[in-house]
Amino acid sequence: MSRIQQFGSWLTKWFTAVVVVWAAFTYLIPQAGVWAKSYTNIFLSVILFGMGMTLSLGDFKRLVKMPLMVIVGTVAHYVIMPLLAVLLCWIFHLDGMLAVGVILVGCCPSGTSSNVMSFLSRGDVALDVSIGLVSTLLAPLMVPLLMSLLASQYVSIPTGKLFMTALQVVLIPLVLGVTVHTLFGHKVDGVRTVMPAVSQLAILVIIGAVVSANHAVLFSAATALALPVVILHNLSGYGLGYLFSRLMYRVYPKGFGYAQQKAITFEVGMQDSGLGATLALQAFAANPIVAIPSTFFSVWHNISGSVLASWWRRHDDRRKIAGATGAAPAEKQPVSVG
DSSP states (O other), X not given: OOHHHHHHHHHHHTHHHHHHHHXXXXXXXXXXXXXXXXXXXXXXXXXXXXXXXXXXXXXXHHHHHSHHHHHHHHHHHHHHHHHHHHHHHHHXXXXXXXXXXXXXXXXXXXXXXXXXXXXXXXXXXXXXHHHHHHHHHHHHHHHHHHHHHHTTTTSOOOHHHHHHHHIIIIIHHXXXXXXXXXXXXXXXXXXXXXXXXXXXXXXXXXXXXXXXXXXXXXXXXXXXXXXXXXXXXXXXXXXHHHHHHHHHHHHXXXXXXXXXXXXXXXXXXXXXXXHHHHHHHHHTTTOGGGGHHHHHHHHHHHHHHHXXXXXXXXXXXXXXXXXXXXXXXXXXXXXXXX
């Protein structure tokens, strides 16, 4: 194993701790991260390009084999998380740009971290990846649409800017990554092996940029409610995602078994907070406070997801529940970057 791969494995194992330490460092020394504020779209493009390089035509063929579960899971994600964001803003009386930030992270596609958590909990990773892929491909359309419907009461939503930014940093790099993998196959294995580490470093840069840009107000009275709202948003997403999957099991038990319920739980509850932070800094550049909920979400959902995945695995071991189908082999584990 090369040193870069060893570093990537170490970073994956300790990513949550590294995120916390790096966020604290850039909070105390904002000069360390503020330089990247204007380049977050580039760093997110690198992440999505790396994601694309892990995909193959087989991943798209799988969508045809399980269309119902993928469609239902994607719809659940884009209904539950945005509406939860609006509800929490109403309950906690959030308004202005902070409310826009909460709703923005709620409107984002599912985070790639969910793939890792699904794997660790022995969920259906194939379904998880498929839902994540579809929700990400739909992001350039869904994020501006949902924001215009749900957040326009707080501020004029730059839907055109959101669409173009999402198109540039999500769809184009993702398609380019898939194209490179498809055309060159094993010839780019060397690049693919280093992309996990590169992607994780890129998300750290984005987090540092957001923390640095908001260090003066990150823990002020104006943003004090952001953290508990983000925590409740994430945990409620898990809960409603699981309840929804249990309901679907009663309707179609063959397609929504135990492994699929785990996958949908993580896919609903975990957001692409890196995209949320990038869209906030690009589309709402004059109000970087919009990116604060995405930054909190990025740290918190890695913690909560790890705890839930570990609990689920121990629960299954205690009850001697057989390993779920759909778990990816070790070398195909997705990387936690969002």
